[in-house]
Amino acid sequence: MSSVARLYPSRIAALRSKMKENDVDALVVSATSDMLYLIGRKLPNTERFNALILGQTGNPYLVVPELQYPLVASLAENAEIITWAETTDPIRVASDLLHRLDARSVAVDGLMRGAFLLRLQERVGRQVRFSDGTPLTAQVRLLKDADEIARLADAGGRFDAIWEAFWKNGRLVGVSEREVVEQIRKLLFAHGFDTMEWCDVGSGPNGASPLHHHSDRIIQPGDPVVIDFAGTIGGYFMDTCRTPVAGTPLPEFIEIHEITRKAHEAANERARPGVAAGDVDQAARDVIAKAGYGERFMHRLGHGLGLDAHEEPYIIAANRLRLQPGMVYSNEPGIYIDGKWGVRIEDIILMTSDGARSLNSATRDLVSMN
Structure with a gap:
């Protein structure tokens, strides 16, 4: 897999189709193999929050620490890259994006760190329903291209x-x-x-x-x-x-x-x-x-x-x-x-x-x- 990040539009389109079938307004993908599958780049899975956020339409959002921007800069024409500084709360950034998408149903990949998920759920409020996004991504990844x-x-x-x-x-x-x-x-x-x-x-x-x-x-x-x-x-x-x-x-x-x-x-x-x-x-x-x-x-x-x-x-x-x-x-x-x-x-x-x-x-x- 190339070290240069690139979006895979056909994979994202297939995933969005599954989102619509399952009434999922937004999908949050953390630094896992699912992210690698969708953007061709494996970001560090550390205490620093990374996430690819997909609505049912529009450009993807990529939330990354400021110091990791060079790893995903090649995506700038096809995704909205939002960087956060060390003094910024990235969970608030992600929550604001979900509100911008008017997401009432949010799926999260199964390997997201529990601390990130708990903070995100608390931040967006109880009116948003969370679910496991693993079945969605698994269905898309099941058939190799x-x-x-x-x-x-x-x-x-x-x-x-x-x-x-x-x-x-x-x-x-x-x-x-x-x-x-x-x-x-x-x-x-x-x-x-x-x-x-x-x-x-x-x-x-x-x-x-x-x-x-x-x-x-x-x-x-x-x-x-x-x-x-x-x-x-x-x-x-x-x-x-x-x-x-x-x-x-x-x-x-x-x-x-x-x-x-x-x-x-x-x-x-x-x-x-x-x-x-x-x-x-x-x-x-x-x-x-x-x-x-x-x-x-x-x-x-x-x-x-x-x-x-x-x-x-x-x-x-x-x-x-x-x-x-x-x-x-x-x-x-x-x-x-x-x-x-x-x-x-x-x-x-x-x-x-x-x-x-x-x-x-x-x-x-x-x-x-x-």
């Missing part, structure tokens, strides 16, 4: 190259989980990523905990190693997981790895436009349950991905949202055996008119490493 898909596809290809380099040149036997993290970190930055958001490495029994981070445990011969990492490039996330083995895998692990791979395939085969997200989760879950490991797959199948690592659509049993072309989500079934090991296989999936298209091509077969 061509530029976003291109960015995510590029990031997916870079992740494939990282996996190939790691399998070829990386080390597992006799090194610590923490050292594996450092191997992945170097590869991420070498392949152009801006950040490493996380790298979870669970070897042997540590892999039985789906959210194990990493430790100083030394990886032993025969240990499966669950490696789940994520990074950002140009503001967009990529996130994958594979479970290679240090040395020669035991037959029992080969079996559960193959079950997990088949569950991954079943989910992709079930995924089609119009199919409920929960039905895709169920397709993978059925494979694992039939093999006798149903209780050992204890998390959802997947989550959406884009400007946030976890966003809509969530691929979970209760979600009846119908998949549509342009949605992007993870497919990551897993089996976790307490005291022994775990396995997870994760790709990022783009829903197309023809069905599921993986943005990752790195092999999902079992890989043995030195």
